Amino acid sequence: MQVPPTHYPSRMTGSNSSGTASYRRLDVARRRAQLIRAALGLFAHRAPEDVSLDDVAVAAEVSRPLVYRYFPGGKTQLYEAALGSAVAELTQCFAVPEEGPLTRRLAGALDRYLAFVDEHDAGFSALLRSGSVVATSRTGAIVDEVRRSAAGHILAHLRVPEPGVRLRMAVRTWITAVEGASLTWLDEGKQPAVEELRDWLVDHFVALLLATAARDAQTARVAAAALALEPADGAVASLARRTVALLTEAEHLLPAP
Template identity: 45%
Template sequence: MTTGVRRRMGVEERRQQLIGVALELFSARSPDEVSIDEIAAAAGISRPLVYHYFPGKQSLYEAALRRAADELAGRFIEPREGPLGARLLRVMRRYFDFVEEHGPGFSALMRGGPAVGSTTTNAMIDEVRQAAYEQILAHLGVRRPPARLALVVRSWVSLAESTALIWLDGRRIPRTELELQLVHDFAALCAVSAAYDEEMAGILSGVLTDEPAEGPFGDLVGRLMTLAPALVGTVPSQRRP
């Protein structure tokens, strides 16, 4: 009869294990509800050993957020091939995969948990937003965005974030519908901005040139066309002096 021997982990390996365990627990429940004792038990080590690697729950929470933030930022990385609408839809699917897998943790990160007010935590959130912003600009092929485009992209990133947070509270709208709606929202924001700015109009025209009728942007045009008769009837005619 042989007796199993627990393998001794190295320092970095143990740290990464604790971060993984903490992220899993924080993803299932609000970080405020997770204790160091639970983390230790899930990792199969003693409470004092957790403190050997991390000074306290907040430092462990921030380490878990660092891993989550890196993963979330990575969801915006997409090969720059094919129509933009299809690319954005794949990005939104991966984004909501993360939101669904790490609901409470995602909510705590964006709304504030035990590390609320932490400069480190706020910086990580900003890094995710900046990574998303830069990826979208890269998909548009724009290195130096005009002011209106920068506003559109940052507004859309914030919209995706707030939409995901609201969706988590009850999930009353089918996730697939929201993913497509957010892609439509991006096109709509660009279109409204294009109505005010020739440079934005040129960018939007370039995007739409490569969009197939059956793609997400084509779908939006089709939906708007069905609404057009009703909308025309509600728009007051312009009176000339």
């Protein structure tokens, strides 16, 4: 049943002579964007199956029939639209300027990515776990677009126009690790501190890059070029010192002098 417009005073332009409020008229693009923003706000902190179109209507301060007018496919269509909007934001997380040490760029990208995860905690979990009853093949494709875009940005940071299979595999493996770590971080009540999580993920990338470089000539060249730009007191040097200290404790793993 349609909810009378008078239930939504903050979206009204005022009252007519009979005291009945009227909707603010928005063009199609703005109204659609308004509904998507309202849905995103709900999906951010609740699983999609726990959000109804009535909830979206109330959040947007419009009637339920108006939501259907713009999204005749119902909640699935609205969820896909909201997801697409979120993906547009997520795909920009790794689009940081390609200048300065690689680890500093990765840290900046992760700051943006983890801020998104923090702000959209429940929605992020539902999205990546693919457990929602609203999930479709299209939502899966939308999510994979984030991964492909992130991989493209990272390879651009590494300045590799034609990466080989091992380097591509390493980058995609790291992206999967970032997703998994983010989900675990949410499960653990957002512990450890986000800065510690970020720094650990940067270390993880460096370690994965070096492990791949030990077996792949192209990755070795890429790693050498990237590490040459790292400061002597930066993240890579810190990781190297800690790694050497661990290997020193396990002397049987170190090569003979």
